[in-house]
Amino acid sequence: MSQVSSRKTALVVCPGRGSYGRNELGYLRRYGQDLTGFWSEVDAFRKQKKQPTVTELDNQSEFSLSLHVPGENAAALIYCASYTDFFSIDREKIEVVAVTGNSMGWYTALGVTQSLPGMAGFEVANTMGSMMQGGIIGGQLIYPIADENWVPQADMKKNLEGFIAEANQLGEAYVSIYFGGYVVVGADDKAMSFLMKALPKVQDRFPMKLPGHAAFHTPLLRQTSEKAFAALKPSLFHKPNLPLVDGRGSIWQPYSTDLEALYDYTLHHQVTQTYDFSKAVTVGLKEFAPDVVILLGPGDATGGALGQIMIENKWLGCQSKQDFIARQSQQPFVLSMGREEQRSVVV
């Protein structure tokens, strides 16, 4: 007989860009005390690259758009905050059964599962985050494909696809990320400008341009991918110690991972093709059937997308935002470590 585990099983989700905001300032100082040795290495690495250290960034008295939002700083902060959270999970009461991430959260996922062990994970995240230092290629906007009740609407998605097709008459535009009830569009300047003007304004805020974001996960980043292959060696990659679900919904298993393929996926497909976070989470839910989903910090903005993905799959009976909220208030299924009350259940 197999051993019966009393631990709760969890799918861990690593957030992407935009998760370290004003409220997250000091996150590492608050939660990262157990990893001071690691921060020293991280800071030394940054110093060597002539970049402000993560400790300096996190310890700023005020949040600064010019300092905390650019990729070369944001990626490092987010990686470190998520890394902190992952290793704060009490493994005596939580069994992590799979790890996935959104966008740059993929690098975090590789890091926390030791596929990119120790500093390798940070090196990849920092290197990839710093690729736009010389100037951002294109941009991203976010637009809903679900109604305000978080129920997916096929016609909204179809309409958006129509506008993307139209934008491609002027420039280049692609689906960058499927993000629950939203689509993140990556586009060059001409296409972006068209979309921002042409897309009907909905739900008060959309279309919303994402400040400081490049056209990640689109063919516009072909050269970035080439640079990444030149900058990062295959030897950085190791077999993960937990199953990983990537941005296509493919599962990388601890014992059977083909390292060459993982290296290639991470620096090519993942960089230049759509990142389907919705599919990644769906696969994580269906194939690992966890008791809970743990959203690593910083922040908790990805929690909404997780709820929307649950609704799309009618997971645990959730068919609307109200269902999800009710579920969360009774017995939270999504535990955001960026929320103190939910963090306490996990650490």
Place this chain on the structure above:
Amino acid sequence: MSIFNRAEIVDQNFRAKVAKGEFPFSATDESAIRNYPPHVLVDVFESQVMSRHADLSARRLRERAASFYTIGSSGHEGNAAVAKMTSPQDMAFLHYRSGAFFMQRAKQYPGSTPLYDMMLSLVASADDPISGGRHKVLGSVELNIPPQTSTIASHLPKAVGTALSIQRAKLMNLDSHLASDSIVICNFGDASANHSVALTAFNMASWCAYQSLPLPLLFVCEDNGIGISTPTPDGWIEQSFRNRVGLHYLYCDGLNMVDSLRQTEVAVRIARKKRQPVFLHMKTVRLLGHAGSDIESMYNTTRNIETTESNDPLMHSARILVENHILSREDILNMYDSMRRRIDRVGEIAIMRPKLLTAKEVVASVIPPMKVEKSRPFPDEDTRKEAFGGDWKQLESKHHMARLINLGLVDQLLQYPEMILFGEDVARKGGVYNVTAGLWKKFGSRRVFNTPLDETSILGAAVGYAHNKFIPVPEIQFLAYVHNAEDQIRGEASTLSFFSEGQFTNPMVVRIPGLAYQKGFGGHFHNDNSLAIFRDIPGVIVVCPSNGYDAVRLMRTCMDLAYRQGRVCIFVEPIALYMTKDLLAPDDGLWTFPYPVATDSASFGDPIVHGKGDEVCIVTYGNGHYLSQQAVAKLGGDYKDAVKIIDIPWLWNTDKTKLMNAIGDSRRVLIVDECRKTGSFSEGLVTDIVEYYSEHHKPLPHLQRLTADDCFIPLGVAATVVLPSCDGIMGALQNMMQKENGQSKPSENRA
């Protein structure tokens, strides 16, 4: 632990023996291991473990009455190697012990959820993405695995058809579903290899290969040595298949993943590069009995069972991984146990998902959804003129049915470039009755071709071609010949939409010359008058025209339904009416008709009403319509005014409301059915009429059936004596009127 619960024993044996390092011995050459990187071997092993635990989980859920299917894949996990060596571009027709193949292939398609899907299928959830809770089938659109319902190898003929379709699609520049370098995979068990349908498929494959027709097909015979309780004789499969003409025979030890990978690699290379069929004989074992309900100890000794269990392929795989320092025993047990826990969790979620609860939900996928909105445009006039050639000017003249169907097929072949027409003698000879004359010359042998004299292969090929976006129009030479191939329609073609929630379809229009009344001929096999085998097959459309004009219009509609909705249509052509020109007297030409104009097609399900009489209504089809027209004309003027004839070419697909409206206020209904009294369409028609009148609280009209006797058709002059005749119809009409009106004639009645 009960000795009957072999699932638990196999599970515990694996854990205990791996922990101790007690692995089974293998004499199989493993030197090919150097060809496969460690991650490949671990990947295959992991798929085997996934499949095994799905089996074990199904057994546990069954004990809780939460799962409904326990035929598993345990012992056959070697087929993961076949999936590893092929790709989702290679269509796979899988038998039910292919869990490991399914798991392995799913890994090649990002976003797949094979464990979840498998568990949904086992618990018959409506969320099951392939069958929607209708059956435990292995199938997936994305993975290119059409679901197989058959447990009797009846999926083999279609595999041959699909394999044949690949080269034909390439030659025809067809926008086909399968890539030109793809192959087809079809697996089955050793016991199933004895089925007649399997043998017909092997024969067809050999027949094709023998004459160098490209047939990129990989048969995988998974030989576990037993068919439920009947052992397969030692060496039977090898001796039967080693020396088949045109069929490459390869053997592999399916317990040994290295040998399975190696031999599959060779087999796939032959099929893919040489485009030749391969018979891969894979040795397997059967663990956990035939199914959950099968207690193997009732017919096998414990010693035999234990010997088989000691050869568990998972233990062989574990041994290979440990001996080659790829994984430690602890790693293997970790992987095994964590997979078990994972599948158990997935199972618990799956059993909470919704089930099909109503008949409406279940029935919903019998008929596939309309997939194409608009009909295919009719060919333009210039194209038609060129294709018809000298016949173009003949279109406005009147012709008999055979000629009109022939002309109609020209237009259909022009309208549907994916249409192919095949059967026995249909090409150069033009069919036994010249119905396909000249089409081979006009459209070439890629689109009009002969087949061997084997109806199972013909219909199986039609299903197979349809899987590659063809619209096959196979011909079964005579109605009697369809009976030995019936299951290709009943068990395969008709069920595909149902078991795939309309996701897979196999559109086709099967032409079958049939029914009786051939002059100076007779004999059962060329005059068979039974359509009963088609009567109760859900979703299949059966059509029987009574004249050439309607035949063309009906064929157009059938092709449209096949094209837009993926329907399976059976088009029964009354042979006796093929050349019939006259109705009442020689050379009157009353049964010849002009070719319908291009825009004219039959409305699906509509009865065709002739005459306006409201005293007697004849409901009939095929030859019965012809004879009824004769009878009414011979009876003369009064009867012409009193009688209405309703031709129902759509038979049981007739729109019942329209039919009842057409019957209207007629107080006498005569049903003329040329098929046998028992089991014929008219039985159902009477029921429909009675039910309708009862439901609508209307007085039931006088009903009478005129059918063929429950007999076979004899030869020569006696050929028609068991059939409804013109005289018989006349007599019945007269009797009906007399009975109802007290010896009165129709006119007197009206007066």
